[in-house]
Ligand SMILES: O=C(O)CCC(=O)C(=O)O
């Protein structure tokens with residue numbers, strides 16, 4: 001019997017398209033392939049450290065922000081509880097209309113799905129550029145790459161972005177969505193302060209919502225989703241994040257050593273505590289690891305809005321939160337020092353906060 005010759009599959013043959021991507025002239029969405037290249041395949045070390053998924057009747061807390069004037073105290077209690085135990089919660093009745101969230105998702109589709117020639121101008125690694133896409137940080141520290149394209153826009157830095165710098169395809173909706181996120185970010189900054197038991201204006205006075213980066217994540221359908229991740233596990237290197245996701249799903253949050261799926265709920269927004277809020281709250285609030293699975297179905301779109309610290313200001317735990325039972329946990333650090341350390345650790349590694357413990 002004739003044995004058919006089976007050639008070992010050489011993933012490197014597929015790499016031409018990805019060389020372009022690494023060189024910054026192509027997004028994942030522009031490369032239609034059937035096998036994923038080596039650079040996306042999770043390492044044995046990553047797989048060995050993976051934890052189980054727990055998906056039976058457990059969900060991140062849902063907080064209804066409606067009737068705030070009458071229910072403020074209850075809402076603050078719920079935010080405190082969620083921020084201490086989960087580091088994540090979903091928000092309903094947050095004031096951003098469904099039509100605006102829907103158009104924001106469509107805007108991210110339009111940006112990533114436009115032709116390469118138009119998109120090319122945004123593929124830059126120039127850190128001074130306020131709008132760019134596809135800076136895959138893990139390619140720089142030897143771990144597997146994430147199965148996603150990303151568009152980043154420094155909306156407040158702290159000066160507002162010049163609208164002309166935004167792409168034509170989604171300029172209007174980013175401006176509209178960004179304006180509403182700034183207002184929701186203001187409200188959350190007050191609620192977080194009150195939940196910590198300090199004055200309503202305390203976190204705003206520390207410039208916790210002074211800088212805002214809006215990302216547009218685009219996760220193309222993946223032919224081999226079990227071999228890679230859409231976004232590797234990480235905690236956000238920011239104060240807090242307000243995340244919009246579409247209906248596809250794939251976001252998972254680490255809770256009691258298991259991955260929990262975050263179910264998409266139309267119109268709801270997800271809020272999570274970032275490392276810097278954990279640092280200044282002296283561990284009262286938790287910045288929790290999360291990740292996004294790759295999926296055979298796609299594309300999936302998400303819009304994380306990151307409230308970040310001013311990079312040169314010195315931050316440390318809030319003194320009002322110290323007590324004999326709760327002594328200072330972290331040293332003072334600038335965001336620049338912290339973020340450099342975060343990048344050196346890379347996604348999928350240990351928490352960047354450990355390095356700043358006293
Ligand atoms: O796409 C998502 O749902 C989450 C992405 C994320 O965690 C991030 O960009 O920091």
Ligand SMILES: [Fe+2]
Nearest residue numbers: 234235236290
């Ligand atoms: Fe994140």
